[in-house]
Amino acid sequence: MVDTATKTAGNAQRAGLFGTVASVLGLFFSGFSVHDYTAHLDRQLHGAHCSFIPGLTGVEAGANACTAAMYSPWSALFRGSYWGGIPIALFAFGSYAFFLAFSLYLLLAKGESSRPARLGFAAATAFPLVATVAMFTISLTQLGAFCKLCVGMYVSSVLLGIGGFFAFSAWREAGTTTAGKRAPGGTLIESRPQQFGGPDDNVATARDGAPATGTGGNPFPIVLASLVVLGIAAVLPAGVYAASLPDYRPYLGGCGKLVEKEEKHKALLVMPTTAGKRAATFFEDPLCPTCKGFHERLVSDGIYDRLTVQSSMFPLDSDCNWMIDRSLHPGACVLAKAIICGDKSSKARQVLEWAYDEQEDLTNLGKTNKDALRAKIKGRFPDIDSCIDSKETKQRLDQMLQFAVTNKIAVSTPQFFLGDSRVCDEDTDLGLKYTLTQIAPEVVP
Amino acid sequence: MSSKTPLFVGGGALGALVAFTSIFVASEVGAAKNRLAHPELAATAAPVAAIADHAEAPYCTPQFKQVLQRVLNACGLVGSESRRGCQPADVKTFASIDDNDFNALFTPLKDRGGIVLFDEAKDALDEPAKKLVRDLWEDRRGARYFFIVARASKTGTVENNRALSHKRANSVQFFLQEETKDPDLDKQVGMLWLGKEFAQLSKDTCEGWKTSRPGKNCTEEAVNRSAFASWVDCRL
Known part of the structure; x- marks a missing residue:
């Protein structure tokens, strides 16, 4: 014993x-x-x-x-x-x-x-x-x-x-x-x-x-x-945290407006969503990791499908974007054109989400082997391959970039406008749900 | 050690630790609140992104921009809506440079622009001319302004050639209006007509420039029966 x-x-x-x-x-x-x-x-x-x-x-x-x-x-x-x-x-x-x-x-x-x-x-x-x-x-x-x-x-x-x-x-x-x-x-x-x-x-x-x-x-x-x-011990710090938080409402908004909500040539992409309740405009780059994270956050939170989405490609790639002198995301121009081409068969969102899913691989190919990047796009979407090099596609991408110029937006992605009001970058990650609850509750499930 | 000592130590530690976590959280949130109210206190300021703007090509020298600015001011693109385009006298006045220097300004646009050729004493665009204008217009990229600089040949009176070059510039402009149906066309297209009075082109221009009649006999007379058209990738 x-x-x-x-x-x-x-x-x-x-x-x-x-x-x-x-x-x-x-x-x-x-x-x-x-x-x-x-x-x-x-x-x-x-x-x-x-x-x-x-x-x-x-x-x-x-x-x-x-x-x-x-x-x-x-x-x-x-x-x-x-x-x-x-x-x-x-x-x-x-x-x-x-x-x-x-x-x-x-x-x-x-x-x-x-x-x-x-x-x-x-x-x-x-x-x-x-x-x-x-x-x-x-x-x-x-x-x-x-x-x-x-x-x-x-x-x-x-x-x-x-x-x-x-x-x-x-x-x-x-x-x-x-x-x-x-x-x-x-x-x-x-x-x-x-x-x-x-x-x-x-x-x-x-x-x-x-x-x-x-x-x-x-x-x-x-x-x-x-x-x-x-x-009690577990909840107390959370209670102190909640009680100490500043009032963020005065900080929401005030990050700019679209001068022109519509692109006059109808160049912007209309992304299919299931229950659009509020017009939204995105400026995004298919090889931008923040864009991918933001898109996935909106989708997983059920917000994206409650928006009526028009998207303007804004590749940070000097191959097509004259606003930057050094490509941050080489290969993004080709992908942006592929997404534009996808729009013809209502597959723009599908191509965009594929690009986000495969972003790491596509980014590496963009830096090292653009032919392989092109082949990968063709392998996944063979029907849009010939459209990528067309004059019409190039012109539409130019029009999207000109749309950014007209609206004097920052050379930065992603950018998210609800109606004509820009949602501040600071409110697109941790504060996204709070911000949308405040300014567009109808898009928050 | 008393049998109660561990209990007191545990209880004391619990109180101290719970207080610590609460004070830590309140202090962290308080610091963030202070930085929020005074962003200048933040250790790392957010990088300021450039604003989307039109293209700025290397040929946009200060002298080129000066002429461009004067064209915009004097020829109706900026400010006054009452007039469209500039005639030779205007160009001579505002450019304040001689013919050769004026033409030299446009030399870097060789790869960007093209020369629409006309029949003698005519101002109508033929099909190749329309195609060239269409192609040039569609290849806008990041340019802000589209220039049409029309000329007339050396034969005939000054007045006739002035009028003819004006008509040629208008032909290009009207074609663009019809093609694009763009309500903002006037804000983008700058027109100059030079008649035979100013900045005539030399035969060398036939070499290396894109024309609407490639392979045709290009003489000095022919190349001055023309309208030069190009997007201009300059910011002002």
Whole structure:
């Protein structure tokens, strides 16, 4: 019985140790994640600490797995109500604080920790584990990439889960030694009150020194209390965040207007959507990663199909665009022409979305082998190949670019106009749903 | 260590950590709020993108732009809507340069423009001329202005040739109006007619320029029975 008691105490302490390490790691990674997300509340451009050792490496600017995760619809809640929503990382941040405190208790109490508290700890660790499985699945199936800060949190939660397992073992093993606490003769000799922070009840012994067995008291009030405190700790930072957010309404709009809403030659592409409720004009480049991200965000949020979309190709490729002296996206002109050609058979959206889906490969081909790029387009859409080089297509692309000149838009993609009002770039990622809820609620599902 | 010590440490840590997370979040949001109100405090200012504009080709020298600006001002493209085009006297006045220098300004447009040739004393466009004008017009790219510079041959009176070159410029302009039905055509097309008085072309012009009658005998007389047409890729 002494061996069992030692093992139980050891498991309880291991629970504390794993929990402490996991919670410190979790606080560290979730803290950086919260910091990166919160930095964007100033509507400026920021990089992300996309690293397994954030703080020791520099901030990573531009698109990466962490920004992809950040801009995805799964990174925050209540995006329609708050600019940027309430980041999920906040709940993790608060939770790890709770687990660190609880783990310290288990660690310092050694074998003396309360038995119901161990069960409470074990039960609580199930929540980060479930959240981790869910977010891991989303990363794998929806984002196709793993943000390093997120992976840090996943690992922390798994370590917490291991701690929870040890805590559960300690709770169960203690049960086998304390149930009833009857002496061999059958006389009930001792039954200690079960209390959070009380001494370990598996040290009970029969008055005659014989081992005791029994079931102990009801652990569920303590388990329930643990979960309630976990909930409070998890929600509190989110509440503080929501309460501290600035009022963004004065910042929406004011980013320009279209002088001419319609292109006089009818050159713009009409993208088929299922339930257009509001006219929208896009200036986009098929090889622009931000355009791809923005398009996919609009589609996945169900917003795109609620717009009546006209699209003006704006390839940042000097082969056709006189406004730039150096091609940012070589090959974009050919793809823009392919999309224009697709319009003739009502396939413009199909070609555009194919270009976005294949963007990485097409970008590489555009830089290294334009013949191969052309062959890839032909392989996928053989019927539009001859149209790409036609004078008419070139002229239509020129007209789209002239449309940009007429409207004096910035040489930048994507640009999104609702009616004739430009949606500010700052409101096209984290703040998109909030902004649209404010200025065009009919397009938000 | 008292049996209650771990409980106190755990409870104290919980309070401290929850307070820490809340203060951390409030501080981060507060800093962002401050940067939002004072964008100049942001560590990295957003790069300012250029504004979409018309093309600016290397031939747009200051001298070329000066002539262009004067044409636009004097010939009805900018400001006054009461007149269309410039006649030789206007050109002489506003260009303030001699014939050769005037023609030299247009030399870099060799690959961009073309020369529509006319029959003697005629101003009608033949089919190849229409095709050339159409092709030139459709190849706009990023240009803002389309120029028509018409001339007449050296035979005949000054007045007749002035009138004839005016008609030739109009023929191109009217053809474009008919073809494009563009209501803004007047804001894009600048017309000059030079008669036989100013900036006559030399026979060298027959070499290297796109004409509506390629392969036909090109003399100095023939090349001055013409209307030069081109988009001009300059910003003003």
